Amino acid sequence: MAQNDGLNRRSFLRNAGLTALVGAVAPGSSLAAAAGAALVPAADTGKFDFDTPYSRIGTDSTKWDGAINTGFTDKDHIVAGMGIADMDFRCAPAITQALQERMKHDVWGYMVMPKSFTEGIIAWNKKRYGVDTDPALMDISTGVHPGLVAALRAFSPPGSKVLLTTPTYNGFYGDLRNTGTLPEESVMKVVNGRFTFDFDDFEHRIGRDTNTFILCNPQNPTGNCWTPEELTRIGEICLRKRVIVLADEIHCDWTAKGQKYTPFASLPNKAIVNNSLTFKAASKSFGLAAMKCAWYYSTNKDLFMATKANNHADLTTMGMIASKAAYSGGEEWLNQCVDYVNGNHDLVQSYIKANIPLIKTYAKAEGTYLVWLDITQVADKIGAKEKAAAETKAGRTTSPEQIVERWLLKNAGVALNPGHTYGAGGANHMRMNIALSRKTLQAALTSMQNALKSPMLSTAAL
Numbered sequence: 001m002a003q004n005d006g007l008n009r010r011s012f013l014r015n016a017g018l019t020a021l022v023g024a025v026a027p028g029s030s031l032a033a034a035a036g037a038a039l040v041p042a043a044d045t046g047k048f049d050f051d052t053p054y055s056r057i058g059t060d061s062t063k064w065d066g067a068i069n070t071g072f073t074d075k076d077h078i079v080a081g082m083g084i085a086d087m088d089f090r091c092a093p094a095i096t097q098a099l100q101e102r103m104k105h106d107v108w109g110y111m112v113m114p115k116s117f118t119e120g121i122i123a124w125n126k127k128r129y130g131v132d133t134d135p136a137l138m139d140i141s142t143g144v145h146p147g148l149v150a151a152l153r154a155f156s157p158p159g160s161k162v163l164l165t166t167p168t169y170n171g172f173y174g175d176l177r178n179t180g181t182l183p184e185e186s187v188m189k190v191v192n193g194r195f196t197f198d199f200d201d202f203e204h205r206i207g208r209d210t211n212t213f214i215l216c217n218p219q220n221p222t223g224n225c226w227t228p229e230e231l232t233r234i235g236e237i238c239l240r241k242r243v244i245v246l247a248d249e250i251h252c253d254w255t256a257k258g259q260k261y262t263p264f265a266s267l268p269n270k271a272i273v274n275n276s277l278t279f280k281a282a283s284k285s286f287g288l289a290a291m292k293c294a295w296y297y298s299t300n301k302d303l304f305m306a307t308k309a310n311n312h313a314d315l316t317t318m319g320m321i322a323s324k325a326a327y328s329g330g331e332e333w334l335n336q337c338v339d340y341v342n343g344n345h346d347l348v349q350s351y352i353k354a355n356i357p358l359i360k361t362y363a364k365a366e367g368t369y370l371v372w373l374d375i376t377q378v379a380d381k382i383g384a385k386e387k388a389a390a391e392t393k394a395g396r397t398t399s400p401e402q403i404v405e406r407w408l409l410k411n412a413g414v415a416l417n418p419g420h421t422y423g424a425g426g427a428n429h430m431r432m433n434i435a436l437s438r439k440t441l442q443a444a445l446t447s448m449q450n451a452l453k454s455p456m457l458s459t460a461a462l
């Protein structure tokens with residue numbers, strides 16, 4: 001950690017009451033005992049506890065241990081892992097209970113998919129979003145990525161183009177590499193601080209070799225919940241131009257107060273819906289990212305069967321049980337969690353505006369637990385472009401955003417995702433994941449504020 005701002009991080013954490021950050025579930029201690037403590041909401045209030053920080057250090061978590069493994073921070077100095085999109089909250093008690101029940105058995109062989117699993121998914125989609133799903137046109141996949149890859153293999157031959165509206169979820173580029181397809185990027189416009197599709201540009205980018213568009217709804221990383229009008233307009237273009245819509249709606253359960261998620265499959269124009277497949281999971285909603293259990297569905301039998309023919313789904317016992325339990329017993333937990341994260345979004349907006357002038361926010365995210373930050377001035381102040389250019393010249397391809405990422409890790413103990421990986425329009429941005437306790441979030445923001453207020457910022461120490 002750089003001491004250039006005189007910040008003593010250990011005492012800072014102590015003062016912020018954050019010794020609990022490393023102490024709530026100390027590395028190497030019994031996670032089961034900690035999970036047990038959260039098996040019920042507080043009896044007097046019915047409220048689940050999202051406030052107590054939960055340390056994932058030492059659990060091989062990408063978000064925390066992955067950041068430590070970079071060598072730009074260490075376990076004593078990291079304040080917050082705020083990168084990859086998973087949550088630091090104890091999961092819904094119903095999930096832990098169901099998994100514990102299954103753990104009483106000692107045999108872990110192949111399983112058949114219980115009917116109740118599919119029924120749970122269908123009931124959830126119907127109850128929360130009014131979507132009717134035909135079980136015959138629904139299939140499981142080992143994550144949303146494998147589902148998308150199966151669809152790309154079905155409709156987009158190697159060398160052909162896949163439309164993306166950028167900045168967009170960086171994992172899509174991996175799916176494209178995996179299928180030998182190429183991105184065709186339509187950069188979104190910002191209107192009054194909100195991202196919006198550039199419809200004309202989107203349409204002009206559709207060539208003879210463009211067969212699919214990956215829609216992200218709600219959108220990672222900008223947090224947009226696309227309106228029915230926006231979805232209909234983009235859907236009309238795709239229908240007219242014979243581009244199949246692959247709607248990744250993994251973030252569907254995350255909506256900020258007053259906002260609404262519109263499933264692409266719920267649009268009134270049935271021809272538009274028939275030109276799409278939807279990909280979903282319980283993983284973002286309930287913190288089950290490494291359980292590898294997802295599904296996709298369509299109203300169009302041809303699109304569905306073509307995708308299914310390319311999908312090799314492996315059913316994991318834990319993933320199936322956890323997802324099933326989430327939908328059958330986790331709704332109240334989720335509602336409270338979404339509400340809590342909405343408060344985190346408010347905090348980030350107000351705190352950064354008031355205290356971190358070098359970072360700019362957009363309009364409050366309408367969905368997801370992600371915040372998209374403009375760090376142009378940070379990059380300028382620390383000479384990130386020059387440093388990145390020098391590294392690249394020396395043979396280590398580096399982006400200015402990676403320099404900012406390292407700088408924040410080293411000087412603030414905060415891990416964010418570098419924006420250039422989110423495609424065109426991602427330069428000069430970082431993505432911040434705020435699905436964590438408010439205390440930890442506050443500590444991260446304060447630490448960034450302190451690190452960035454020094455008049456002598458530079459990359460010299462990197």
Ligand SMILES: Cc1ncc(COP(=O)(O)O)c(C=O)c1O
Nearest residue numbers: 085143144145169220248250294
């Ligand atoms: C939009 C989006 N799609 C897909 C994924 C990953 O899905 P899975 O882990 O189920 O393959 C993520 C993870 O962050 C995501 O944000």
